[in-house]
Amino acid sequence: MSESGLTSDIPDEIKRRWSISSAFFLADTASSMVHRVGLTDGSSAILKRLTPRGLGELPGMTFLEWRQGQGAVHLLQKDGTECLLEDAGDxxxxxxxxxxxxxxxxxxxxxxxxxxxxxxxxxxxxxxxxxxxxxxxxxxxxxxxxxxxxxxxxxxxxxxxxxxxxxxxxxxxxxxxxxxxxxxxxxxxxxxxxxxxxxxxxxxxxxxxxxxxxxxxxxxxxxxxxxxxxxxxxxxxxxxxxxxxxxxxxxxxxxxxxxxxxxxxxxxxxxxxxxxxxxxxxxxxxxxxxxx
Incomplete structure (x- = not known):
């Protein structure tokens, strides 16, 4: 699959906001859409976008922000129901x-x-x-x-x-x-x-x-x-x-x-x-x- 195909379902505004240059689809569930993304600085991250059914996961983002990487992944960026997370591996x-x-x-x-x-x-x-x-x-x-x-x-x-x-x-x-x-x-x-x-x-x-x-x-x-x-x-x-x-x-x-x-x-x-x-x-x- 081409890079454009991999990133086509990520809105351009999100790509610009977080300098996303490439993406690989990981999951599409009832609660969220998840991609592993490449950033323009050469690093990778996980992009997670919550669906209306996934709003119950917002407290999880609050928890990650509070932990600041202790035992859990870093919350790198957050905007409403969208977040950019540390890529901890697979x-x-x-x-x-x-x-x-x-x-x-x-x-x-x-x-x-x-x-x-x-x-x-x-x-x-x-x-x-x-x-x-x-x-x-x-x-x-x-x-x-x-x-x-x-x-x-x-x-x-x-x-x-x-x-x-x-x-x-x-x-x-x-x-x-x-x-x-x-x-x-x-x-x-x-x-x-x-x-x-x-x-x-x-x-x-x-x-x-x-x-x-x-x-x-x-x-x-x-x-x-x-x-x-x-x-x-x-x-x-x-x-x-x-x-x-x-x-x-x-x-x-x-x-x-x-x-x-x-x-x-x-x-x-x-x-x-x-x-x-x-x-x-x-x-x-x-x-x-x-x-x-």
Whole structure:
């Protein structure tokens, strides 16, 4: 494909504003359009343009601006719903895990966590609270008609309410940390990308790790892996293993709801929802083993 073809869907005004000389298409999702772009100074960056459905990601830009590159990519420029981001590379932690194993991947996750949670000064205004973040779960738990989901979602919602009422060490969170949102290949090593920009208990920031990486369902529902992650993250975040697992269960319930909303589908048509339900079923059976 020619260079003009690669850049044809980027408005000329954006090219001029940020001195974009070339571009390569990366993704077109419901929430954003993403390109890797070359700049006239010879450097590369990531151009991300949010769609109307992606406005919920604006707090993520606020989070990146606040982090100033600590543990996450730099936000280089921002104009409304468009931003220019540091190009952190294209090797994902998911691909790295396939070659080097779960243990090596978990070490990287813990290092990223410690860097992300290092104080960056006064928290910014405009982040999403966990109460707001879980609204879909609370709503669907009250109205779900599918009997396979109604009780698990109600169980997950109850745990979530208990957790949110007892939050500790509240701080800005990435909010969507998983193996495809940790990348390397640039000069600064492993970095987090695509944050949600939340504020709440740090234990929530590892909740999505339990349901990842993609295409690893046997690992995701493996009780030994679940216990091992609880051990690792409770030490890294200095909280109980039970709390870590409870947040993972809360997230699994919410993820089921988001998946069904995004797909406009029923349970049998959503692979992600089925996987999260399978994890929730196994994880709730392990809670009593982790209670103090």
């Amino acid at each position: 090797l994902t932690l998911r691909a790295y895990r396939l070659q080097h194993g779960e243990g090596a991947a978990n070490e990287i996750i813990c290092d990223i966590l410690q860097r992300l949670h290092t104080s960056g000064g006064a928290p910014p205004v405009g982040l999403t609270t966990l109460d707001q973040h879980f609204r879909s779960l609370f709503a669907r738990a009250e109205t779900e008609s599918d009997q396979r989901l109604r009780e698990p979602l109600q169980y997950s919602a109850e745990i979530t309410r208990e957790l949110l009422a007892r939050q500790q060490m509240i701080k800005p969170l990435h909010g969507d940390l998983h193996h495809d949102n940790i990348v390397t290949g640039g000069s600064r090593g492993w970095l987090a990308i695509d944050p949600q920009g939340l504020v709440g208990d740090p234990a929530y920031d590892v909740a999505n790790i339990f349901g990842n990486p993609l295409n690893a369902l046997p690992d995701i529902i493996d009780p030994q892996r679940i216990r091992r992650l609880c051990d690792i993250f409770s030490e890294t975040l200095d909280c109980s293993r039970e709390k870590i697992l409870r947040y993972a269960i809360a997230h699994a319930g919410a993820s089921i709801c988001w998946s069904l909303e995004d797909d406009g589908s029923v349970l049998n048509e959503s692979e992600n929802a089925l996987e999260r339900l399978a994890f929730l079923t196994v994880a709730r059976g392990l809670l009593s083993d982790l209670s103090p």
